[in-house]
Amino acid sequence: MAKITLGVTGSIAVTKIAHLIKCLQDLNHEIYVIMTKNAMVFDENAAIATLVGSDHFYTYEITMEKNAVITHIALAQEVDLLAIIPATYNSINKFALGIADDLLGSVFAAADVPILIAPAMNTHMYNKPIVRLHLAQLRSAGVHIIEPEYGLLACGVTGIGRLANNDVLIQKILELLPTKKQLLGKKVVISAGPTRVYIDPIRYITNTSTGKMGIALAEAALSAGADVCLVLGPTTQTVSSKIRVIAVETPEQMATALFNEYIACDYLFMAAAVSDYRPLHFSPTKIKKQADIFDLKLTASQDILLELGKRKKGQCLVGFAAEDSDHLKNATRKLISKNLDFILINDLENFKKDTNTLTLLDVNGNSQEFPQLQKMLVAPLILNHIIKKRVGK
Secondary structure, three states: OOEEEEEEOOOHHHHHHHHHHHHHHHOOOEEEEEEOOOHHHHOOHHHHHHHHOHHHEEOOOOOOOOOOOOHHHHHHHOOOEEEEEEEOHHHHHHHHHOOOOOHHHHHHHHOOOOEEEEEOOOHHHHOOHHHHHHHHHHHHOOOEEOOOEEEEOOOOOEEEEEOOOHHHHHHHHHHHOOOOOOOOOOEEEEEEOEOOEEOOOOOEEOOOOOOHHHHHHHHHHHHOOOEEEEEEOOOOOOOOOOOEEEEOOOHHHHHHHHHHHHOOOOEEEEOOEOOOEEEOOOOOOOOOOOOOOOOOOEEEOOOHHHHHHHHOOOOEEEEEEEEOOOHHHHHHHHHHHOOOOEEEEEEHHHOOOOEEOEEEEEOOOOEEEOOOEEHHHHHHHHHHHHHHHHHOO
8 A cells, every 4th residue: 555664763662663564564554664773772673674574674874875776765755654663862853953874864854755753762851851842843844743652661660751552653654644535436325333222212222332343434435535424323432524424323213314325325334233123112101110020022123234235226235244153154144145245244342342353255255354453444454455346346
């Protein structure tokens, strides 16, 4: 997808960089690494070089060019992002002062792409007026800064200075990368969140879906240029103001909204956890407590996805299978019986989590496993894979 030059400076947080690189590679990004002289003290060189490959691994030295490619220019201008993680007290001050006495400094000076810096250092170093001044100067020059976290540092001090969490780093990197408008001119409809079926005016049956996966897919589709409609059940999650949201509560409301939006859409993702059953009889008044045992008869709700499959006229229809056993068998049966193009297998353990481990099946029997990632990070991978498969039909 994108090319990233990753500058690594001499902080103990160097030990976290291999994991960051692996996550970015799982997202199909190409990583070039520049290690400063002090970064190489931490013996992570071999592991990092193995991950990116010797032709993508550079040390601090500025060497005589052996071909027409000028290394520091290529690493500064023929990529999509320069990220310096971790950035030390020394490196931040040098960047601000324009000192370019090694390869990373020269790349920083020559960069004409977005630059991201993630500081990591001792609390007292981070709070020094000179580093705060230089960080402010870098910000004013257009450099993006990810603030370090508060916590227990390697030196034993508790305070600000710890490298930001890996998910925070990845989210900011993704925000700064250019996005391909693969869905420009396309309409994408996504359902998300739970539904409620009422027993009486104040009591209802629901489930623990948060809507995070569906919202993440909506955000990814928006970034890809789509006209996005999100049919959203009750949730506390926030949604971009650029996404058209239809708020619903009951399965009937969700069905009505989806059937209306489905007519003119290109892709529909059924990520909502719709109630499979509803009370056979709704009490218009509050049910009084009478006996120790209360029998509640349920009847099946309308199968919205099944109906969408029957109405399909060229749309790409994607379902979800939330399973706790026989995942592949149950998902395959659902894929076929509901006339879906794809189905995503999701273990019930992921329901309340921010992360997801998913497997995508298509009607031709192909499967694609996605690594365990934050839902906002795995959503673009899912979308890209489905678009490629769909376009290749």
